[in-house]
Amino acid sequence: MVPLANAWRSGAGSWTAERRKEFANDLTRPRLLAVSAATNRAKGDQGPEDWQPPAKGYRCTYATAWTNVKSTYQLTVTEAEKRKLTEMLETCS
Template sequence: MLAVLLAPTTARAAEAERVAAPGDTVALPVRDALAALPVQTENRTGYERTKFRHWTDADHDGCNTRQEVLKTEAVLAPQQGSNCTLTGGQWYSPYDDKYFSDARALDIDHLVPLAEAWDSGASAWTAKEREAYANDLGDARALIAVSAASNRSKSDQDPSTWQPPAPGYRCQYATEWIADKTRWGLTVDPAEHAALTDALTSCADQPVTVTLAR
């Protein structure tokens, strides 16, 4: 089922979220998308990174999720050897506005970190749902190749405590964070909501189109 929903008001945005189902596509302005996300306090009780199995090879082509993202996001395609070993190539890390020619200098970041996902709803998911989240190749915004230094600086923080060092990427970061949380039906905490609201004041209220994963 395909449901494309355009909502100019926060009330209609919330209604769109209520009636949509996994596999549906929703489209609405980013500020309305933020307004539609439930605001709840977070709880990290029981979190372990191992509860999100990754990196897997879902299509059994010999390349795991990390390698698939590196191949997709390369600005200069690498050469692929045995066991999907990648050599050469070039990548752009939008977090810090830098180019890299060595895949080993890059991490594949979960835009919404695994711990943050756990805090905001994934603690109630099945193991298979968490695995699907950790290896989400169905939305290009979910996983992103970035410099190891910027990813480790970010760690498991949300936008209330961490922003990309490159100022020119911050509007896109906020928008894609909201899109990812919408896709997976996750909540936001009050500080996170306030930070995203503040970030969007200097950003265009662009439409966000998301295919719901759950």
């Protein structure tokens, strides 16, 4: 969910090589999803402040996973990112 470039800008740039490897290969937290090529190109390395899943019903799941990864790896969150995540999390039942 959190692209490597976004993680780098959010604090991973100061990690050891071992920590970056752990992040990139973490199978415990949802980091990668199979999506169409068009969706993948549209998302790129953007955060939720600039891109949200086209399926509105999936935004709660996406925001929850994004928040989990950022929290687990103690990555920073911008104010715009936080606002959008809050909005997306408010769609959770």
